[in-house]
Amino acid sequence: MTRAASWAILLLGITYFVLPLLGMVEFSLSMRRGEYSFDAYAAVLADPQFRQTFSYSVVMALLTIVFGILLVVPTAFWVRLKLPRLRPVVEFVTLLPLVIPAIVTVFGYIRLYNTSSWLPLTGTIFGTNLLLMFGYAMLSLPYMYRAVDTGLRTIDVATLTEAAQSLGAGWVTIIVKLILPNVLVAVLSGSFVTFAIVMGEFTMAALLNRPAFGPYLQLMGANKAYEPFALATIAFIITWACMGLIQLVTRFTKHDKAGR
Numbered sequence: 478m479t480r481a482a483s484w485a486i487l488l489l490g491i492t493y494f495v496l497p498l499l500g501m502v503e504f505s506l507s508m509r510r511g512e513y514s515f516d517a518y519a520a521v522l523a524d525p526q527f528r529q530t531f532s533y534s535v536v537m538a539l540l541t542i543v544f545g546i547l548l549v550v551p552t553a554f555w556v557r558l559k560l561p562r563l564r565p566v567v568e569f570v571t572l573l574p575l576v577i578p579a580i581v582t583v584f585g586y587i588r589l590y591n592t593s594s595w596l597p598l599t600g601t602i603f604g605t606n607l608l609l610m611f612g613y614a615m616l617s618l619p620y621m622y623r624a625v626d627t628g629l630r631t632i633d634v635a636t637l638t639e640a641a642q643s644l645g646a647g648w649v650t651i652i653v654k655l656i657l658p659n660v661l662v663a664v665l666s667g668s669f670v671t672f673a674i675v676m677g678e679f680t681m682a683a684l685l686n687r688p689a690f691g692p693y694l695q696l697m698g699a700n701k702a703y704e705p706f707a708l709a710t711i712a713f714i715i716t717w718a719c720m721g722l723i724q725l726v727t728r729f730t731k732h733d734k735a736g737r
Contacts (some may be wrong), residue, residue, distance in 0.1 A: 498713065505706035517703040521711070526693060534682075534690035537606070538675035541613040542668045545621045548614065550664065553625045554656050557634050571622040574615050579680040582612060587684070605685050612681040617674050621667035628663025629656075669719035676715055 508516040521527050556567050574582075586608050590598040598604030634656070641651045657664065682689035694712065698705040 501706050501713075502710055505703060505710050508703040517707040518711075521697075521704050521707050526688075527708075530688050530690045530693040533688050534676050537610060537613060537689065538672045541610050541617065541675055542671050544610060545614050545617055545667070545671055546664055549618070549621045549625050549667070550657060550660070551652055553622060553629055554634065554652060557626070557629050558638060568622075568626075571618050574618055579612070579616060579678070580684070582615060583681045583684045586612065599685070605687060609681055609685050609687055609689075612685075613671070613675045613678065616678065616681075617667070617671035620670040620674075624663045624667035624670070625660055628660030632656075632659045665722075669722050673716045673719045677712055 503513075505517050506513040506515065508514060508520075552567070556564050587599060588594075590596055590604070590608060592600040598608050637655055637659070638651055641655050646655070676690055677694075678689070679691035679695055683692040683695070690712075694705065694708050697708055
């Protein structure tokens with residue numbers, strides 16, 4: 478393939494993705510007839526429901542990230558150190574959220590944990606929030622686990638663990654003070670992806686009747702004209718900000734290692 482053909486394909490791809498985004502942004506600025514304005518964004522930001530749903534999703538995203546780190550980092554570390562033969566099985570399990578629809582999972586939650594079950598989590602706000610966090614963690618599991626597992630590949634886990642144990646360190650100390658700092662970039666990468674997933678997720682939050690940002694975005698799309706496009710632009714900016722933070726953290730870490 479010639480260089481001209483490669484550039485032509487690249488420009489075609491950029492055009493295919495960029496033009497709809499430009500159209501979305503342009504329409505979101507057209508609320509005032511005859512001129513561009515940020516009226517739609519002002520209306521969205523002034524809406525108390527927007528602030529409520531946005532803050533709720535941010536809190537749920539942070540809780541999901543913490544839970545995901547506590548779950549994935551020790552698991553990936555233990556599999557790589559002690560159970561390498563089970564690694565294909567663990568990888569298969571972590572891929573299941575990609576093939577099992579979220580609606581199937583959330584209906585399973587409702588069936589197993591409704592108010593007439595042995596563990597009525599959906600009967601309380603705390604229990605429903607807990608179920609939603611577990612659901613978010615499940616959706617982000619393929620990305621978080623692979624990010625952490627890739628980070629563990631770059632270090633000699635066995636040697637570091639043996640050295641730490643020879644100095645009297647326990648398992649918690651090894652994971653927190655030795656393994657986690659060495660895979661911090663990978664953990665942050667998985668965390669930013671998790672944040673983006675939680676902020677845009679609709680199915681689980683809607684069926685569990687929680688005030689999340691995704692259902693609010695759908696509600697606005699069904700009842701408003703310009704505000705949904707402003708919300709979509711905000712969501713797009715959040716997603717790409719997360720991706721940009723991944724790149725910045727990776728780049729700064731590489732420079733820091735090179736400087737050492």
